[in-house]
Amino acid sequence: MNSAQPQGAVTEIRDGMELGEFLRWGRDLHHQGRYEDAARAFELILGVDADNQEALIGRNRAVRCSVPRWHWEMLHDEERAELYDRAIRQAVAAAPDSLVLDIGAGSGLLAMMAARAGAREVVACEGQASVAETAARVVRVAGYDDAVGVVSKMSTRMTVPGDLPRRAGLLVTEIVDCGLLGEGILGTIAHAREHLLTPDATIMPSRGRIIAQLVESEPLHRKNHVGKLYGFDLAPFNRLSTLEYFDSRLHRHEHRTLSEPVTVFEFDFYTADARPQRTELTVRPTAAGKMHAIAFWFEMELLPGIVVDNAPGHDSHWKQAIQCLPVPLHVQPDLPVSLVAAHDGECVRFEVESEEVVA
Incomplete structure (x- = not known):
């Protein structure tokens, strides 16, 4: 089996094809550093055999290599969350009909805060595929999927109306590292101003x-x-x-x-x-x-x-x-x-x- 995803892979597994070949395929993708592809390969197996321990461990190893561990520490940062929540409530109250764009959505927390504050339509974009998929699940479980849509794409590849129904009136983002600029906030916001936001949009952070x-x-x-x-x-x-x-x-x-x-x-x-x-x-x-x-x-x-x-x-x-x-x-x-x-x-x-x- 080559490193590309085979056609009809799920069907082949269901027809009794040897799972070991698919496990080797997933491990090979992992060793190549193709962690997203490796995770998807193991997902194929789990779709047929949900308790396959090798696939469960393989998927988790791939996810650990592609999803930074700081996500969990960030989510437990109560002061950061409270400050963003206060600012989001204030901005949404001022313009509840504005489309909200959350760039670098992660778990979907800020997007759900906007929906909870009364925003009628929120688009959360997340460039890391497995994180975006999980964010969609978080949003659905929380009961906000009627207001929040998750787009698995870098914001710099988004278009209006392809990914956004119209330009957003509120941008919420937190794509910063310890030195502020390391996650590309300058270029990302500049692109959003030109292509994704209304001329009078509120930008957070300002x-x-x-x-x-x-x-x-x-x-x-x-x-x-x-x-x-x-x-x-x-x-x-x-x-x-x-x-x-x-x-x-x-x-x-x-x-x-x-x-x-x-x-x-x-x-x-x-x-x-x-x-x-x-x-x-x-x-x-x-x-x-x-x-x-x-x-x-x-x-x-x-x-x-x-x-x-x-x-x-x-x-x-x-x-x-x-x-x-x-x-x-x-x-x-x-x-x-x-x-x-x-x-x-x-x-x-x-x-x-x-x-x-x-x-």
Whole structure:
């Protein structure tokens, strides 16, 4: 059997064809990294033999590889949910007849919040096929399938009237990572403004900003760098270290802040696009020390007065973004640090303009 889905696969299984061949097909797809296809292959078997343990495990392994585990932590983030719910209720009350578009719907939670708030028509789009299928089930079980429709497609491939009956008057989305831009929010909203929304649509979130701080933390630096250990020089392994940021909870690592937080970028989602930006910052240290990393986070204004953030110490499912310096920099209050911050529409990266380093 080749790696493409065979014609009449379900019929062949029902006619008594050897299940082992279909199991091997699913495993082969998984090993190729085609996790969505692997999940569908195992689903074919489960459609005939619902208790087949190999197929159940195979499907679950494929889903685990394609569905990030942060979904569950996000769903338990009560503050995030309460803030979005409040903003959605306010926006829907102002225009209950508006079509609501939820981009990156995940479980369908925000779409159902809109329906519960009184929205008569909601379209939830989700680009990950197995998540979209599950969201449709969640919506149906919750009793909102009369108001909420789930589209299994990236929003940038949606059209009016092909996928939306008309342009939406309210956009709700939360396609952000710990550094705000990593899930493509700038380009996605810009595309929606042009192709999917009415000219006067409400966009949620409406604004965002990225905030950064200089940090001393040997434990954080060790998460991305190595030197001499166990009698060996392992430094060449650093060619594989992260050049950009990784996520981590700052308060769980011994650290010392070396500056006040500074605003790096601000975005108005009613006008912003994904074109790269670059800015130069002068940061004055508040204490002397070794600067190992730059920690940064975001604030998102959903509607005026309703703000979601992932600042350090905040009990949010989002962690902070951490970019380590290749080599620590010695800083002191009388010597400002020159930073260059840039983003390519999806990822923020910092460079330190200084030659003074600490080995």
